[in-house]
Amino acid sequence: MNLARQHFQKHSAKAAALSAAEFGTMQSQTAYEMQLMQLNQDRHRLRQIQSTEAKIKLKQGLVPTYLPYADGIMEANTGVQDEVFMTVLVWCIDTENYSKALEMAEFALRHNMIMPDRFERKTAVLVTEEIANAFLKVLKTNAAVDISVLQQLDSLVTPSDEEDPDIDPKVLDMPDQVKAKLFVALGKANIKLIQSTEQPSEQDLESAKSAQGYLSRAIELDDKCGGKQDLKTVETLLKKFTPPEPVQTNAGDSSPT
Incomplete structure (x- = not known):
């Protein structure tokens, strides 16, 4: 992902989070819906793989594409519940990107953001x-x-x-x-x-x-x-x-x- 695309993705996420704060949900926010659609496609790709090692390797390639979005959400600092953000947090742990995982975890805990139901x-x-x-x-x-x-x-x-x-x-x-x-x-x-x-x-x-x-x-x-x-x-x-x-x-x- 080039720098211009990263900047756009981060700015769009921030704008979406700020707008969502008024309604208390990220639903219907274009930037969020696009990321959620991409996330669901990537989760489908992961479900086709049985090897845990291979899944982690795929996540290592996927995580960087979501980080500008996550950074935009944290910069907005609204803490509206966000399935994409919380899933990427888990993927950061899976891929041993602990510095980003802990940064995101602190943000999530500060705003009492919950994990999607599937994480139980x-x-x-x-x-x-x-x-x-x-x-x-x-x-x-x-x-x-x-x-x-x-x-x-x-x-x-x-x-x-x-x-x-x-x-x-x-x-x-x-x-x-x-x-x-x-x-x-x-x-x-x-x-x-x-x-x-x-x-x-x-x-x-x-x-x-x-x-x-x-x-x-x-x-x-x-x-x-x-x-x-x-x-x-x-x-x-x-x-x-x-x-x-x-x-x-x-x-x-x-x-x-």
Whole structure:
């Protein structure tokens, strides 16, 4: 898609969202209807494919054609329910475009946008579970992982002590088992950051402590989360990393004769 086409698509989406805000629906908005028609055609193409790997490859080619539309919707900042936007959000996760997925997810959660019925999960649940599952799969291999994605997701879906006025806490409600998956992934990813088991750096010690905290919390939320062995591993490392305190003796003590 050339730059002129991208600009037109983004501008049209923004204009459609602003117009739709008056009526509370994207229906009958030309830009939306055109994108929805294209989306339905692309979903039909995907249904003809049985291989998950092949589906992801096709989505990798399709997603960029929808991103100008998604950017226009976010720039309008109206938050009108939009099936195209929410579907592209899911496809961004499927194709590991996590930076765009999290940007879109934050927008969707802020405006309480819901997933189309076929996804059968709340927005926060789907985003958390799908990203956590993807990382847990990669963490079983020797491949590198970008822990910042998990950290950003944690920051998005785990309310801090100070309430975020932009996102209703009810929107972030999810089963404990789903949140536990995210914490197990964060624990495992922190363990992966530990470079040395003999002469640890400050960063190694910090990663081990973070892993311990995440895994302990995951087990509290879901006793069957699969993080118990990892917690034992990191607690063993922490004992090795932390030097024993020197034994104090009284200055006047002497050995018995």
